[in-house]
Amino acid sequence: MKKDSVTAILLVGVGGQGTILASKILSEGLVSAGFDVKMSEIHGMSQRGGSVSTQIRYGSKVNAPIVGRGEADIIIAFEKMEALRWLEYLKPGGKMIVNDFEIPSAPILTGEAIYPEGILEELSAKADVTVLRAAEIAEGLGNARTMNIVLLGAAAKAVSSASVALGNVEWDAILRKNMKPAFLDVNRKAFAAGFGA
Amino acid sequence: MSERRLMTGNEAAARGAWEAGLAFASAYPGTPSTEILENLAEYKSDLYAEWAPNEKTAMEAAIGASMAGVRSLAALKHGGVNVAADPLFTFAYTGVNGGMVLVSADDPGLHSSQNEQDNRHYAEAAKVLMLEPSDSAETLEYMKLGFELSERFDTPVMLRMTTRICHSKSIVTLGERTPAPHKIYERNIRKFVATPANARAMRAKLTERLEQELSYANAEAVRVGVNRIERASEPGEGERIGVVSAGAAYQYARDVFGGRASYLKLGLTWPMPIDLIREFAEEVDKLYIVEELDAFMETRIKAAGIDCVGKERIPVWDELNTDIVRFAVFGERAETLNSDMKAVPRPPTLCAGCPHRGLFWGLSKRKNVLVSGDIGCYTLGSAPPLSSMDSCFCMGGSIGAGHGAAKAFKESGQDARVAAVIGDSTFFHSGVTGLMNAVFNGSNIVTVILDNRITAMTGQQQNPGSGFTLTGEAAPEVDIPELCKAVGIREDRIRVIDPLDLNAVNKALDEALADDAASVIVTRRPCVLKRFSERDLLEFGEPRGVCVVDEEKCTRCKLCVKTGCPAIYGGGDTVFINENMCTGCGVCEQVCPFDAISLKE
Structure with a gap:
C-alpha cells in the first residue's frame, strides 16, 4: 500500500536525555545526503522527566512527519524501558539499538511498581537488537553527558549502511556546527565510539 | 542557489514573517507556539519583538502596531486566542493599516494543554481569513501570503498551526527580507473607533469583504496554488x-x-x-x-x-x-511486534530541586484546604505522591475560582479554606485581577504566588517580574509584594518565604490559615533549570552540594520518597539519592525524621 521509499527512525528516551539534539544532528546528516526529511518532536510538559520520542522519516518524498505503529525501520532507545514501550512501533524485521541504561519512573521510585526485569532478553527474542552501554562509554571519555552523542554515533552507523549517499555524510562538520567549541572534542570522541560500537 | 534548511514550523513562521518585512511582534509563551517569538528575537536588528504579560495584551499591541502602519504579528496557543478573542473580534471590523497575522497554534492530542479546541471556529466566528499550512515550507510561504492578503482585504489574517506543524522539521527554501514600506498613520475615526454607529458601517463592509475573500479562495487562490x-x-x-x-x-x-x-x-x-x-x-x-x-x-x-x-x-x-x-x-493496521512484558508508565514530574516541592509538601499535610491550581509546572503538584491540588482550569483562574469556592464554603457552612497556587508569570497574566476581586469582595482566600523568577513550563521565558526582556535587555521588575499591597492586601498579610525552608512554609501556611482574611504568600526561589543572573546569584547563592543517605540511620520509612523527588530511589530495600540529579535543595533532609539525610558539599 505504501511505497517503501521512506525510511522511518524513532529516537526514544526520557525527558532530559538529549534525544532532541541527537535527532537534529541525525536529520541534518540525512538532509546533506540529499534526502527529503521530516522530523517531529514534542516539547512541553513531557520534558519534565516524561517519556519522549523524536521521529524521523526520510526518502525521496516524505509526507507525514510521524512514524506509525509497525513502521519504524530503526529504533534507537536511550533508555531500556522506553525500548520496550516503543517496541510495537518497530517494523517486523526492523533494527533496534538499545542503551543498557535504566531510569526508574515515578511509580518505580515510590515503590508502586517494579522496573521490569529481562527487557533485553525479551526484546532480543522479538527483534534484531544491538545493546550498547552508552553511559559507560561516555563516562570512559570523561563526560557522562555525552551519552546522547554516543547513541547518535550508533544511529549514524545504522543509517549509513542503508545507502551509498549516507556513507558519505560529513558527520564531523555537522557535529561542529551543533556543538560548543569547548565540548566539540569530547563529543567527537563520543560519536566515534558510538559509530564504532 | 537559495539556501535550503531543515526548520520547525515555528522557525519557518518566524522566518516567513521576517522575510515579509515584519516590524512588530508580541506574544505570551504557550506550547506549541512559544518558539515563534524566540526565533523572531534572533532577527532583532531588523524588527521589534516582545513578550507581553498575556495574550490579550499581545494582540492589542499587535493591533496598535498595525494601526500605526507596520506589519505586525501575534503568536498564541489555542487557549491564548480565547484570551485575545475580545480585541480580535473588533479588529476584524476595523481592519488593518499595516498587515497583521495572528498565529493560532492548536494542540490536538493535548500534548501540553488543558483542553483540545479547534480554533478554526474562530475564523468563522470572528470573520477573518484563515490559512492552514501542512509543513514548514508552507508555513513560511503562507506567512508571507498572510501579510499580503491582510493588506489587500483590510483584515487580520489567522495562520492556524497545530503542534505537529509547529514542532516538526521539514525542508524550507530561504528567501530574502523584503522590507514592507511603513504606511503613514493618519487619524481615521470612522475606521478605528468602534462606536455602535461606526461599527455598523464596519459590519456592512465586513460582509462585502468576506464575499471578496470567498471569490479569492475559489479562484485566485487556486491559481497561486494555495x-x-x-x-x-x-x-x-x-x-x-x-x-x-x-x-x-x-x-x-x-x-x-x-x-x-x-x-x-x-x-x-x-x-x-x-x-x-x-x-x-x-x-x-x-x-x-x-x-x-x-x-x-x-x-x-x-x-x-x-x-x-x-x-x-x-x-x-x-x-x-x-x-x-x-x-x-x-480498516487496516500494520503488523506489529508485541510483548506481554509491560513498560511502567512514565508521567512527567516536578524536577529534582524544584522549589515548588517544598510548598506542595507543606500543602499536602493540610486538611480541609481546597488547593485551587493554575497553569504551569506546578500543576504537577496534583500528581502522586504529593497529590495536593484540587483544581486547574485556565491561566490565572486559581484565584478567581478559589475566591468563589471560599465564598461558597462560608455561605454553605462548610468548614474549609481555600489556597490558590499560581506562578509569577501566571499571576501577571491574569491572576492579579482575581486577587483584586478577592480583596474587593472580602474573601479569606490564601494566595500563594510561586515566584520562580521565570516562566518555566514553556522553557524559561522572561516576564515582567524577571528583570529582562525577550531580547535580553534589562527591564524593570514588578514588585510582587508591593503590587499585592496596592491591590489591598494588608502588609502584615504578605509573607515572602523560601519554599525550600519547610519551617517557613509551615509557619506561613499556619498563620495565613488561622487568619480569616485574604492574604498572600510569595515563595521566592528561582526555577532549578534557570540560568542564574548576577542578581540571582547575589540573592540566592551558588547551588549547594548533594544530599546523601546515611544507611546506618535510615529506617526505610520512606517519608523522603513521598516528596516525589525523581532523584530519590525508594523502590527496593534501600533508599538512595541519585547524585547526578540531586541539587541539594534539602527538602528530603528536612523531611527525614531520623536525621539520616545530610548535605555533602
Missing part, C-alpha cells in the same frame, strides 16, 4: 476517490490514499471555497473529508448538499496520524 487540486497519479480501475484535506491531516491522507486518489488540498480554509469543493466533488465518485478535530469543513460541505464521508469514520478528537486514518478508512 488551494490546489492534485489529480490521482495512479488512478487505476473502479471508483474514483477524492480527498479534501488541510494542515497536518493532509500529510496523513497522502500516506494513506497514495496515488490512487485525487486531492483537494486547501491552504486557505476560511472563507471556505465551497464552489471549488463542489467542482472537485463532481470529478470523483467518493469524497472523503480528512480533518483533525471537529467536522469543521465536513459540516459546511454537507450543508452545501455535497455527499461525503468524514467523521462517521475519522475520530472527532485526539491528534490524527497515518495509522488512525488508515484504520478509519480501510
Whole structure:
C-alpha cells in the first residue's frame, strides 16, 4: 500500500536525555545526503522527566512527519524501558539499538511498581537488537553527558549502511556546527565510539 | 542557489514573517507556539519583538502596531486566542493599516494543554481569513501570503498551526527580507473607533469583504496554488476517490490514499471555497473529508448538499496520524511486534530541586484546604505522591475560582479554606485581577504566588517580574509584594518565604490559615533549570552540594520518597539519592525524621 521509499527512525528516551539534539544532528546528516526529511518532536510538559520520542522519516518524498505503529525501520532507545514501550512501533524485521541504561519512573521510585526485569532478553527474542552501554562509554571519555552523542554515533552507523549517499555524510562538520567549541572534542570522541560500537 | 534548511514550523513562521518585512511582534509563551517569538528575537536588528504579560495584551499591541502602519504579528496557543478573542473580534471590523497575522497554534492530542479546541471556529466566528499550512515550507510561504492578503482585504489574517506543524522539521527554501514600506498613520475615526454607529458601517463592509475573500479562495487562490487540486497519479480501475484535506491531516491522507486518489488540498480554509469543493466533488465518485478535530469543513460541505464521508469514520478528537486514518478508512493496521512484558508508565514530574516541592509538601499535610491550581509546572503538584491540588482550569483562574469556592464554603457552612497556587508569570497574566476581586469582595482566600523568577513550563521565558526582556535587555521588575499591597492586601498579610525552608512554609501556611482574611504568600526561589543572573546569584547563592543517605540511620520509612523527588530511589530495600540529579535543595533532609539525610558539599 505504501511505497517503501521512506525510511522511518524513532529516537526514544526520557525527558532530559538529549534525544532532541541527537535527532537534529541525525536529520541534518540525512538532509546533506540529499534526502527529503521530516522530523517531529514534542516539547512541553513531557520534558519534565516524561517519556519522549523524536521521529524521523526520510526518502525521496516524505509526507507525514510521524512514524506509525509497525513502521519504524530503526529504533534507537536511550533508555531500556522506553525500548520496550516503543517496541510495537518497530517494523517486523526492523533494527533496534538499545542503551543498557535504566531510569526508574515515578511509580518505580515510590515503590508502586517494579522496573521490569529481562527487557533485553525479551526484546532480543522479538527483534534484531544491538545493546550498547552508552553511559559507560561516555563516562570512559570523561563526560557522562555525552551519552546522547554516543547513541547518535550508533544511529549514524545504522543509517549509513542503508545507502551509498549516507556513507558519505560529513558527520564531523555537522557535529561542529551543533556543538560548543569547548565540548566539540569530547563529543567527537563520543560519536566515534558510538559509530564504532 | 537559495539556501535550503531543515526548520520547525515555528522557525519557518518566524522566518516567513521576517522575510515579509515584519516590524512588530508580541506574544505570551504557550506550547506549541512559544518558539515563534524566540526565533523572531534572533532577527532583532531588523524588527521589534516582545513578550507581553498575556495574550490579550499581545494582540492589542499587535493591533496598535498595525494601526500605526507596520506589519505586525501575534503568536498564541489555542487557549491564548480565547484570551485575545475580545480585541480580535473588533479588529476584524476595523481592519488593518499595516498587515497583521495572528498565529493560532492548536494542540490536538493535548500534548501540553488543558483542553483540545479547534480554533478554526474562530475564523468563522470572528470573520477573518484563515490559512492552514501542512509543513514548514508552507508555513513560511503562507506567512508571507498572510501579510499580503491582510493588506489587500483590510483584515487580520489567522495562520492556524497545530503542534505537529509547529514542532516538526521539514525542508524550507530561504528567501530574502523584503522590507514592507511603513504606511503613514493618519487619524481615521470612522475606521478605528468602534462606536455602535461606526461599527455598523464596519459590519456592512465586513460582509462585502468576506464575499471578496470567498471569490479569492475559489479562484485566485487556486491559481497561486494555495488551494490546489492534485489529480490521482495512479488512478487505476473502479471508483474514483477524492480527498479534501488541510494542515497536518493532509500529510496523513497522502500516506494513506497514495496515488490512487485525487486531492483537494486547501491552504486557505476560511472563507471556505465551497464552489471549488463542489467542482472537485463532481470529478470523483467518493469524497472523503480528512480533518483533525471537529467536522469543521465536513459540516459546511454537507450543508452545501455535497455527499461525503468524514467523521462517521475519522475520530472527532485526539491528534490524527497515518495509522488512525488508515484504520478509519480501510480498516487496516500494520503488523506489529508485541510483548506481554509491560513498560511502567512514565508521567512527567516536578524536577529534582524544584522549589515548588517544598510548598506542595507543606500543602499536602493540610486538611480541609481546597488547593485551587493554575497553569504551569506546578500543576504537577496534583500528581502522586504529593497529590495536593484540587483544581486547574485556565491561566490565572486559581484565584478567581478559589475566591468563589471560599465564598461558597462560608455561605454553605462548610468548614474549609481555600489556597490558590499560581506562578509569577501566571499571576501577571491574569491572576492579579482575581486577587483584586478577592480583596474587593472580602474573601479569606490564601494566595500563594510561586515566584520562580521565570516562566518555566514553556522553557524559561522572561516576564515582567524577571528583570529582562525577550531580547535580553534589562527591564524593570514588578514588585510582587508591593503590587499585592496596592491591590489591598494588608502588609502584615504578605509573607515572602523560601519554599525550600519547610519551617517557613509551615509557619506561613499556619498563620495565613488561622487568619480569616485574604492574604498572600510569595515563595521566592528561582526555577532549578534557570540560568542564574548576577542578581540571582547575589540573592540566592551558588547551588549547594548533594544530599546523601546515611544507611546506618535510615529506617526505610520512606517519608523522603513521598516528596516525589525523581532523584530519590525508594523502590527496593534501600533508599538512595541519585547524585547526578540531586541539587541539594534539602527538602528530603528536612523531611527525614531520623536525621539520616545530610548535605555533602
